[in-house]
Amino acid sequence: MAKVLVKGNEAIAQAAINAGCQCYFGYPITPQSEIGEYMGKHLPEMGRVFITAESELASINMVIGAGTTGTKAMTSSSSCGIALMQEAISAMCCAEVPGVIVSVMRGGPGLGNIAPAQGDYFQALKGGGNGDYKVIVLSPSTVQEAIDLTYRAFHIAIKYRNPVMLLADGVLGQMMEPAEFGEYPYQDPDVTQWALDGANNRPARNIVSLHMPEGNMEALTNRIFEKYEQIAKNETTYEDYMLSDAKLVLTAFGSVARVAKAAVKKARDNGMKVGLFRPVTLFPFPDKDLHETAKKADMILDLELNKGQMLLDVRSAVFGACPVEFYGRPAGGLLTPDMIYNKIKELYSKSEGSVQKTGAALR
Amino acid sequence: MNGDMSVIISGFGGQGALFAGILLCHAAVVEGKHTTWFPAYGAEMRGGAVNCSVNISDSDVPSPIIDEADAVIALNDASQEKFEHKVKSGGFMIINSSLSHLKTRRTDINYIKIPLNELAQKLTKQPAFVNVIALGAFLEKTKILKIESVKEVMKEMAKTVSAKKAALLPNNLESIDFGASIIKQQMVTA
Numbered sequence: 001m002a003k004v005l006v007k008g009n010e011a012i013a014q015a016a017i018n019a020g021c022q023c024y025f026g027y028p029i030t031p032q033s034e035i036g037e038y039m040g041k042h043l044p045e046m047g048r049v050f051i052t053a054e055s056e057l058a059s060i061n062m063v064i065g066a067g068t069t070g071t072k073a074m075t076s077s078s079s080c081g082i083a084l085m086q087e088a089i090s091a092m093c094c095a096e097v098p099g100v101i102v103s104v105m106r107g108g109p110g111l112g113n114i115a116p117a118q119g120d121y122f123q124a125l126k127g128g129g130n131g132d133y134k135v136i137v138l139s140p141s142t143v144q145e146a147i148d149l150t151y152r153a154f155h156i157a158i159k160y161r162n163p164v165m166l167l168a169d170g171v172l173g174q175m176m177e178p179a180e181f182g183e184y185p186y187q188d189p190d191v192t193q194w195a196l197d198g199a200n201n202r203p204a205r206n207i208v209s210l211h212m213p214e215g216n217m218e219a220l221t222n223r224i225f226e227k228y229e230q231i232a233k234n235e236t237t238y239e240d241y242m243l244s245d246a247k248l249v250l251t252a253f254g255s256v257a258r259v260a261k262a263a264v265k266k267a268r269d270n271g272m273k274v275g276l277f278r279p280v281t282l283f284p285f286p287d288k289d290l291h292e293t294a295k296k297a298d299m300i301l302d303l304e305l306n307k308g309q310m311l312l313d314v315r316s317a318v319f320g321a322c323p324v325e326f327y328g329r330p331a332g333g334l335l336t337p338d339m340i341y342n343k344i345k346e347l348y349s350k351s352e353g354s355v356q357k358t359g360a361a362l363r
Numbered sequence: 364m365n366g367d368m369s370v371i372i373s374g375f376g377g378q379g380a381l382f383a384g385i386l387l388c389h390a391a392v393v394e395g396k397h398t399t400w401f402p403a404y405g406a407e408m409r410g411g412a413v414n415c416s417v418n419i420s421d422s423d424v425p426s427p428i429i430d431e432a433d434a435v436i437a438l439n440d441a442s443q444e445k446f447e448h449k450v451k452s453g454g455f456m457i458i459n460s461s462l463s464h465l466k467t468r469r470t471d472i473n474y475i476k477i478p479l480n481e482l483a484q485k486l487t488k489q490p491a492f493v494n495v496i497a498l499g500a501f502l503e504k505t506k507i508l509k510i511e512s513v514k515e516v517m518k519e520m521a522k523t524v525s526a527k528k529a530a531l532l533p534n535n536l537e538s539i540d541f542g543a544s545i546i547k548q549q550m551v552t553a
Contacts, residue, residue, distance in 0.1 A: 005385075005392050005400075175427040176385070176400040178392045255426075262425030336430040 003178040008168065009034035011143050011179055012102055015150035016074055017042060019184045021100070023049040023073040025062035027081065030114040031170040032104035035076040060085040060101070067097040068207045070195030072154055076102035078170075079120050080111055083128060089163055090129025093224070094209035096194075098157035100150075101135075101165045104173040107331035115332025116170030118254060121309035124167045125283055132221050134228050136164040136235070137282040139253045144179040146172060149280070155186035160231055161194070167282060169305065171255040171334075232284035239278040242268060246275030248348050249293055251314050252303040253279050256335055260303055263340035272348050282310070287317035294321035301347055303335060304328040367421060368507045369429045371446055372494070373414035374438030374459075376404070379494030383436070384415035386498060389520075390512040391419045399427035412441055419507055434505065436497050438479065440465050455504065457497055475500065477545055483538070491531075492538035499542020510543055 006014070013035045016024070024039040036052065043050040049066075053059040059075040066073035077085070082103045092099060105120045107113035124137045138153055140146040146168060153164040196205055211217045239257075242264055243249065252260045257278040267274040277293055277300075279286050294300055299322055302311045308326045315324050327343045329335060370387070374380040384400050391398035397420045404413040416429040431451045437443040440463035443456070447468055450456050455473035461480035477500060479493040486492070502510050514536055521532040 003392060005389050005398070171401070171427060174402055176388060177398060177424070177427070258423075259426040261423070265425075334428055336428070337425055338430060 003180050005176050005178050006143060007034060007176045008143050008146050008172040008174065009104065010038050011146050011181075012076070012150050012166065012168070012173075013038035013042075014181060015147040016100070016154065017046070017048075018181060019072065019151050019154035020188075021048070021072045021074050021154065023051075023062070023066045023071060025051045025053050025059040025066075025073070025075050026077065027053050027056050027059055029078045029081045031106055031116070031173045032076050032078050032102065032168075034173070035102060035104075056081040056084040057088070060088040060099075063099040063101070064088060064092055064095075064097050067092065067099040068095075068196045070098075070158075070191030070197065072098075072100075072158065074100040074102065074154075076104065078104050078106045079108045079117075079123070082120065082123060086123075086128035087130075089135060090127065090131055090133055091209040092163045093129075093133035093135065094131065094220070095207050096161040096224070097163070097207060098161050099163050100153045100157055101163055102150075103165055103167050105167070105169040113332050114170065116174075116255065116305065116334065117331050118169055118256065118305035119307075119309070119330060120167070121253075121282070121304070121306065124165050125285075125313070132225070134162075134283050136160070136162055136231060136284075137167050138164065139167050139280060139282050140172060141239075141254055141257045141278065141280075142179070143172065143175065143177045145280075147179055147181055151184050151186065154184075155188055156231075156235060158188050158191065160227060162227070162231075167254070169255050228284075235281055236284040236286050236289070237280040238286040238289055239276070239280060241276035241278065243275035243277060243293055245273050246293075246296075247273045247298045248275075248344060249297040249300050250274065250276045250303055250340075250344075251279070251290070251300060251310070252276065253282060253310060256303050256305055259335055259337055260340055262337035263344055266337065266341050267344045267348070272344065274344055274348070279310075282313075285313050285317065287313070290314065290317040291319060291321060294318040297322050299347060299350075300324045301343065302326045302328075303340060305334065306330050368419045368434075368505060369432045370417050370434045370436065370501065371414055371429055371432045371449060372417065372436045372438070372497075373412070373442035373446055374494070375441070376411045376413050378438045379491070380413050380436075380438055380442075381415050383494040383498045384417045386495075386513055386516055387417050387419070387508070389516040390508045393512045393515055394508055396420060396508075397422060397424050399424045401427040412445070414442065414446070434501060436501055437463065438493055438497065439463060457500060457504075459493060459497070461493075475504065475546075482541070482545075486538060486541055487534045492534055495535050495538040496542035496545070499539040499544075500546050501542075502539075503543035503546035510539055513539055 026036040107117040138149040157164040372380045388400040418424040435446045436457045452471040459479040460476040461478045521529040
């Protein structure tokens with residue numbers, strides 16, 4: 001299939017349709033309204049369900065309803081809209097209800113602005129909902145990857161019976177670039193063993209997030225965390241861009257990572273050994289791989305469009321293997337290739353020689 | 364380092380700045396190039412300031428957002444004001460002299476002043492094609508893509524839009540050629 005020019009938001013919507021999404025529930029908010037508009041145009045034509053819900057709370061609870069029947073369903077929103085969904089997301093993790101949530105980040109906190117930002121890393125990864133739970137979070141950096149990861153989101157949501165969030169930002173949502181849809185590449189597992197599909201001739205089933213008898217909630221949580229370990233083992237993904245001999249390693253996710261690549265290229269052209277470690281799955285975070293990378297590096301520079309959020313996961317993965325620096329701009333301030341390159345130049349000379357390391361790590 | 368050609372097209376809502384960028388981007392896809400389009404606009408339905416950033420490259424485009432542009436197409440005075448400083452040293456700016464009488468402030472870039480509204484009015488009896496005429500001039504000046512590729516895109520688009528819009532195809536084809544001819548015949552004031 002040929003490449004087509006497509007807007008990030010519309011690419012996500014079409015990929016969801018290709019992935020077999022039967023229901024979309026959403027409430028409009030910039031910068032992701034095109035997702036709902038696209039779904040509103042195409043899903044009814046196909047005999048599928050499109051509902052403009054009365055609020056974000058309603059949207060996510062409709063996703064839960066559809067998800068309990070094993071139906072592929074999604075919602076999409078942006079920062080302050082996703083904030084309203086947190087209670088339901090916690091419930092989905094507890095009750096093991098699959099569903100896809102697309103979060104196209106804008107500037108915050110509060111209502112913020114409609115500029116591209118990455119201030120909702122904590123919101124997506126550390127949650128605003130209650131209890132021990134984890135949302136699988138995928139972070140696309142190009143329109144092509146937005147398509148590929150939307151496919152993957154629908155598959156692993158059903159596979160692990162857990163909500164999956166596609167965490168994009170206003171740059172990716174609003175930009176157009178050529179991409180190829182291809183076909184939905186996954187075989188989804190059978191849902192009839194657990195889905196609420198009518199109890200005719202079988203015992204009734206219950207999908208709930210309230211477990212009162214003593215010990216039940218503890219056992220459930222332990223079992224769900226074993227599932228998270230499986231997810232970490234099977235699904236952890238990152239991109240290695242010129243890391244093999246990198247002394248200064250950049251870490252970045254989403255749209256910032258593509259800007260960082262340009263800076264890496266320029267640094268390489270100027271003889272500096274710089275590479276980029278880009279987590280594609282934010283949960284599961286590629287912590288072991290980042291730790292191994294950090295052991296061979298002299299310094300890590302974390303780049304984000306916020307005041308330092310993934311930074312905590314980076315530091316925890318690096319765990320002292322080398323120093324970690326941060327460079328970022330919040331709430332609509334964008335990083336350019338030149339800004340990143342200048343920061344690389346400043347740190348590269350500092351990282352050389354000034355770092356106390358054991359013999360094996362120093363080359 | 365931000366693609367082989369970066370251009371910002373800016374105007375007020377309704378002038379077709381965003382659409383000119385979309386045409387350019389589609390034409391880049393026709394020629395097998397890498398390209399990105401990124402819009403910026405306010406909350407107004409009409410008349411607000413709009414612009415788009417287009418990158419065209421032989422390799423991956425890192426950032427869709429343009430820090431320093433090889434070229435700027437300013438369809439009105441506010442756009443000239445806003446983006447004059449964004450042009451790379453040695454780059455150029457197309458100014459719609461029908462709507463902008465501002466003094467130019469830089470000596471390290473080239474200015475191409477074209478009375479787009481008057482020319483569009485003369486050519487098509489309506490001011491609706493200022494964006495396409497400007498695009499023709501831009502392509503003739505830069506040769507980054509073939510005019511024929513844009514025409515191919517226009518023809519393809521005409522098949523999928525309403526009959527009313529499709530009827531504008533001849534005007535669009537004529538306007539882009541006319542835009543190119545302005546540069547060819549050096550009908551512009553620097």
